Amino acid sequence: MSVANAQESVTAQWLLQQEIADFLYAEADLLDERHFREWLDLLAEDVSYFMPIRRNVKFGQQPELENTISGSGISWFDDDKWTLTKRVEQILTGVHYAEEPLSRVSHLISNVRIIRASPSAEGAQEVTAKSRFLVYQNRQEYETNIFAGKRIDVLRRAGMSWQITKREIVLDQNVLLAKNLTIFF
Amino acid sequence: MATSLEVDQLVQSERGLISRELFVNEDLFREELQKVFTRAWLFVGHESLIPNPNDFFSSRMGDESVILSRDETGQIHVFLNSCRHRGMKVCRYEQGNTSLFVCPYHSWSYKTDGRLLGVPMYKTLYEGTLNRADWSLIEVGKLVNYRGTIWATWDRNAPDFVDYLGGMKEHLDLALDCRDGRPGGSEVIGVQKWVLPANWKLGAENFLGDTYHNPSHRSVDLIGIGPSAGAGKRGRRDDQYKKATHVWVSFPAGHGVHSALQSDDNEYAESYLDHPQIEAYFRHCFEERKRRLGEKSRLLPAVGTVFPNASYLGLQPRGICVWHPNSAVSTEAWRFYLVDKDAPQEVKEFLRRYYMRYSGPGGMTEQDDIENWLYATAASSGTIARQYPFNYQQSLNVAKMNDPVPGEVSTQISEHIARAFYRRWASYLKDAPWDELLGKSGVKGHSAAV
Ligand code: FES
Ligand SMILES: [Fe+2]
Numbered sequence: 001m002s003v004a005n006a007q008e009s010v011t012a013q014w015l016l017q018q019e020i021a022d023f024l025y026a027e028a029d030l031l032d033e034r035h036f037r038e039w040l041d042l043l044a045e046d047v048s049y050f051m052p053i054r055r056n057v058k059f060g061q062q063p064e065l066e067n068t069i070s071g072s073g074i075s076w077f078d079d080d081k082w083t084l085t086k087r088v089e090q091i092l093t094g095v096h097y098a099e100e101p102l103s104r105v106s107h108l109i110s111n112v113r114i115i116r117a118s119p120s121a122e123g124a125q126e127v128t129a130k131s132r133f134l135v136y137q138n139r140q141e142y143e144t145n146i147f148a149g150k151r152i153d154v155l156r157r158a159g160m161s162w163q164i165t166k167r168e169i170v171l172d173q174n175v176l177l178a179k180n181l182t183i184f185f
Numbered sequence: 186m187a188t189s190l191e192v193d194q195l196v197q198s199e200r201g202l203i204s205r206e207l208f209v210n211e212d213l214f215r216e217e218l219q220k221v222f223t224r225a226w227l228f229v230g231h232e233s234l235i236p237n238p239n240d241f242f243s244s245r246m247g248d249e250s251v252i253l254s255r256d257e258t259g260q261i262h263v264f265l266n267s268c269r270h271r272g273m274k275v276c277r278y279e280q281g282n283t284s285l286f287v288c289p290y291h292s293w294s295y296k297t298d299g300r301l302l303g304v305p306m307y308k309t310l311y312e313g314t315l316n317r318a319d320w321s322l323i324e325v326g327k328l329v330n331y332r333g334t335i336w337a338t339w340d341r342n343a344p345d346f347v348d349y350l351g352g353m354k355e356h357l358d359l360a361l362d363c364r365d366g367r368p369g370g371s372e373v374i375g376v377q378k379w380v381l382p383a384n385w386k387l388g389a390e391n392f393l394g395d396t397y398h399n400p401s402h403r404s405v406d407l408i409g410i411g412p413s414a415g416a417g418k419r420g421r422r423d424d425q426y427k428k429a430t431h432v433w434v435s436f437p438a439g440h441g442v443h444s445a446l447q448s449d450d451n452e453y454a455e456s457y458l459d460h461p462q463i464e465a466y467f468r469h470c471f472e473e474r475k476r477r478l479g480e481k482s483r484l485l486p487a488v489g490t491v492f493p494n495a496s497y498l499g500l501q502p503r504g505i506c507v508w509h510p511n512s513a514v515s516t517e518a519w520r521f522y523l524v525d526k527d528a529p530q531e532v533k534e535f536l537r538r539y540y541m542r543y544s545g546p547g548g549m550t551e552q553d554d555i556e557n558w559l560y561a562t563a564a565s566s567g568t569i570a571r572q573y574p575f576n577y578q579q580s581l582n583v584a585k586m587n588d589p590v591p592g593e594v595s596t597q598i599s600e601h602i603a604r605a606f607y608r609r610w611a612s613y614l615k616d617a618p619w620d621e622l623l624g625k626s627g628v629k630g631h632s633a634a635v
Contacts, residue, residue: 051547053377055279074375074522074537076547082415083542089408090549096404098552143559174279175517176379179555181547 012121028107051076103139201578214513222247228495233372256298264322332369359486360499366474383558388508392496394443413458423456434592437624439492439609441602
């Protein structure tokens with residue numbers, strides 16, 4: 001690879017990373033501004049939305065046993081698009097009392113990194129991106145939750161933008177310290 | 186300590202008045218831990234969590250950590266999770282397999298049958314003083330493996346579990362037995378644990394047959410999230426009880442259920458319409474159960490609570506939820522999700538998805554329950570609020586004995602079960618003998634107004 005080519009590929013990597021980060025920020029903004037239906041539009045029809053339960057396991061067993069896995073058993077979420085649509089519909093009834101009145105939510109997304117881009121950073125069609133989230137939720141007067149963790153997203157190019165085909169939300173908690181998970185991550 | 190007189194003022198079940206102090210008062214909470222949770226039978230876990238020798242599962246009884254273990258010989262034990270030396274937690278993993286619980290502090294080690302095995306520098310430091318046999322992990326007074334579920338009590342003098350259940354047994358079995366009527370045969374496919382800022386009794390009571398709280402679930406009923414929701418059905422469940430007589434039943438030891446008695450023809454009600462294979466499977470189970478149990482198959486479970494804090498959803502989404510007391514105003518809920526162990530894979534797959542969208546903190550139905558319990562607790566904590574009791578006068582004097590099923594039965598929505606639950610709670614607070622706790626004797630027998 002020539003120096004010029006190498007530079008081009010680094011530039012492509014940067015551009016992609018910025019593009020993906022911008023996408024994730026805009027997506028978070030839809031949620032925080034309560035544009036739930038528009039948010040659903042960013043999810044592919046075959047989306048998998050998964051939040052494992054984290055368990056206290058012996059050193060060395062973390063890779064296999066620490067997190068519950070998508071596709072079997074019970075997790076916090078292992079949703080498809082139909083279920084996520086139901087969750088949005090429920091909020092929009094105005095009588096989902098656990099979200100009525102609506103919570104105030106802010107998603108802080110950071111540490112965005114491209115883990116994989118295929119076929120390559122230039123003209124990528126599918127991207128795996130890892131990031132951190134800090135989600136602040138406040139409802140009614142005093143009820144406040146802070147959720148922190150990692151997110152691994154698989155995004156598919158859709159015209160000028162992207163669609164989320166897979167989202168894994170790895171919350172850094174064992175016993176869930178919030179009474180409910182009524183918000184999206 | 187609350188005197189008997191005070192307890193009688195707090196719990197006036199005949200008048201349908203229960204003091205809010207029961208839900209917010211930290212002194213009463215300490216007293217409950219001492220008097221209720223050290224005596225009553227408590228749900229600990231399930232045999233499927235510890236299938237092999239030396240398997241363990243960390244659980245809770247009351248506010249304390251316990252270890253459910255299967256020893257080398259296959260026998261099941263439940264121990265306090267606390268070293269006999271300085272009390273360190275000897276097991277800090279949720280589940281696994283080990284031949285020894287080695288204490289992280291000074292390395293005393295215990296076998297999975299609880300016996301103290303290793304004491305570092307034993308010869309020099311303890312020889313002639315410490316008899317290892319006397320320092321096993323502290324074991325429960327009694328335990329039982331009941332149709333796969335493990336229950337325990339600290340009280341050696343407690344009645345056997347089946348006697349404790351009394352007439353509740355028949356209903357609990359409906360939740361624990363295979364869908365085709367074979368006894369037992371369930372397995373746990375996952376456990377969710379979460380903390381909610383409300384008194385544990387609000388959860389327990391909700392599952393005692395508070396069918397009156399249906400309006401809480403209006404949002405899910407509007408959008409439809411049941412097993413046939415994809416096929417366009419509204420509601421949060423399929424309507425298997427459509428032609429049934431609903432029964433709300435109270436049992437003398439403080440347990441209660443909402444179940445349903447199918448009409449004489451006992452026809453299969455169409456359900457699980459999202460998926461032809463699943464529908465065929467449950468139809469098959471229904472017919473098989475009917476054939477196996479005959480007339481008895483008419484009884485279907487909805488919800489119930491085994492006194493004090495183990496609740497079930499018996500049909501679907503099927504599972505057991507334990508309301509562990511953290512403080513007067515904090516509860517750690519543990520929900521154990523159940524399926525038939527030998528159900529086909531696609532059935533388990535379908536069910537686990539339904540369970541997660543219905544129950545637990547991510548469940549669209551249960552979220553609204555929890556919201557109620559939080560703000561009911563918060564709004565009952567004030568100085569003025571505490572002076573006014575909760576109202577439990579619903580269907581006062583309506584329940585009858587043994588009609589159409591055994592127990593104290595109402596065929597309309599009724600709070601007689603909750604009234605009896607708190608009456609029994611009061612007996613525990615007054616250190617009543619077991620005869621009274623089982624409702625076999627005592628001042629407030631079951632003949633009083635209910
Ligand atoms: S506390 Fe366990 S060995 Fe000392
Ligand atoms: Fe409910």
